[in-house]
Amino acid sequence: MSQAPARISGATRLVGIIGHPVAHSRSPAMHNAAFAELGMDWAYVPFSVTPEALPQAVKGLAALGLAGFNVTIPHKEAILPLLDHLTPEAAAIGAVNTVICQPDGTMLGHNTDGEGFSRALHETHRFLPRRSLAFVMGAGGSARAVCDQLAREGVQGIRISSRTLSKAVALAEHIASIHPGCDAKAVPWGPLEQRAAINWAELIVNTTPVGMKAGDPSPLDVNGISPGHIVVDLIYAPPLTPLLAQCQELRARCLNGMGMLLHQGAAAFTRWTGEDAPLETMRKTLAPGTKEPA
Ligand SMILES: NC(=O)c1ccc[n+]([C@@H]2O[C@H](COP(=O)([O-])OP(=O)(O)OC[C@H]3O[C@@H](n4cnc5c(N)ncnc54)[C@H](OP(=O)(O)O)[C@@H]3O)[C@@H](O)[C@H]2O)c1
Structure with missing residues (x-):
């Protein structure tokens, strides 16, 4: 598999990722393979940055002339006040x-998670959210991106269920306030409420980490899931969570988080370089030899 360019020179453009930890990130392999595929003199470097060092690191990356960088846990929210501008997506999420890093020296913060989610859904199932009804489990960072994107694309209604009800209520109110056409409401995290939401919605999205660890249960009682449902689990490791395995049995259309991971990266690649991302090359670096449930 192609990695970094063989030579880095004074002309090489740099991008990267900041996080803590960052060693596990799949983004360097994905982006460096893309640069190699397109014959671009660019390189993507991971930087482990502690929360205390974040302000210095952000200034330093701009001063060093990076074209841009990805941001991961735990800096995705803490970085906001350190940037000059935010896109509407980043502000909403x-x-x-x-x-x-813009030519005038300012830094623009963006969020490609929602776009990645939407592109993956469309690529795999030709699904367009317009006028549909969605049930989202979890109310954390990825739920904010998913709900904002669905509302942006004209979903008719969203029901949000979270273990901590107040977080679901806050997210539903936020979405309804910035997207007045979207009927967004919170529902309690219970089997009866979940069953009602399954019957109501066509798109079901798990944004909780339940299913990542061996022995985890499904976050949803799948009773009521039918071939008319599309079920998305944002988890990509393992590729087949208990939720997706059970929903596949019931012949629902399923999707794991690998496509979202790919497309959020592809969207960042295009923002930095102005080039279309070589999707198949990037996809191979993420899951060599594994098959997505689709
Ligand atoms: N595919 C991708 O590209 C992509 C992108 C982003 C995230 N993800 C995945 O999405 C998942 C969530 O990420 P995030 O950034 O949104 O995390 P987060 O901000 O920490 O939010 C997690 C949400 O899950 C809930 N939750 C956690 N443990 C739970 C449990 N045992 N039972 C029920 N609910 C539980 C939390 O509820 P409380 O508030 O009550 O704790 C919260 O609502 C992770 O698995 C992550 O890998 C995938």
Whole structure:
């Protein structure tokens, strides 16, 4: 598999990722393979940055002339006040995963998670959210990106269920306030409420980490899931969570988080370089030899 360019020179453009920890990130392999595929003299470097060092690191990356960088845990929200501008998506989500260092020296914060989610859904299932009804489990950072994107694309209604009800209520109120055409409401985290939401919605999205660890249950009682449902689990490791395995049995259309991971990266790549991302090359670096549930 192609990695970094063989030579880095004074002409090489740099991008990267800041996080803590960052060693596990799949983004360097994905982006460096893309640069190699397109014959671009660019390189993507991971930087482990502690929360205390974040302000210095952000200034330093701009001063060093990076074209931009990705931002991951725990800096996605903390970086907001350190940037000059935010895109409407980043402002709505309240988190940044991609920074663009602009020619005038300012830094623009953007968030490609929602776009990545939407592109993956469309690529795999030709699904367009317009006028549909969605049930979202979880109310954290990725739920904010998913709900904002769905509302942006004209979803008719969203029901949000979270273990901590107040967080679901806050997210539903936020979405309804910035997207007045979207009927967004919170529902309690209970089997009866979940069953009602399954019957109501066509798109079901798990944004909780339940299913990542061996032995985790499904976050949802899948009774009521039918072939008419599209079920998305944002988890990509393992590729087949208990939720997706059970929903596949019931012949629902399923999707794991690998496509979202790919497309959020591809969207960042295009923002930095102005080039279309080589999707198949990037996809191979993420899951060599594994098959997505689709
Ligand atoms: N595919 C991708 O590109 C992509 C992108 C982003 C995230 N993700 C995945 O999405 C998941 C969530 O990420 P995030 O950034 O949104 O995390 P987050 O901000 O920490 O939010 C997690 C949400 O899940 C809930 N939750 C956690 N443990 C739970 C449990 N045992 N039972 C029920 N609910 C539980 C939390 O509820 P409380 O508030 O009550 O704790 C919260 O609502 C992770 O698995 C992550 O890997 C994937």
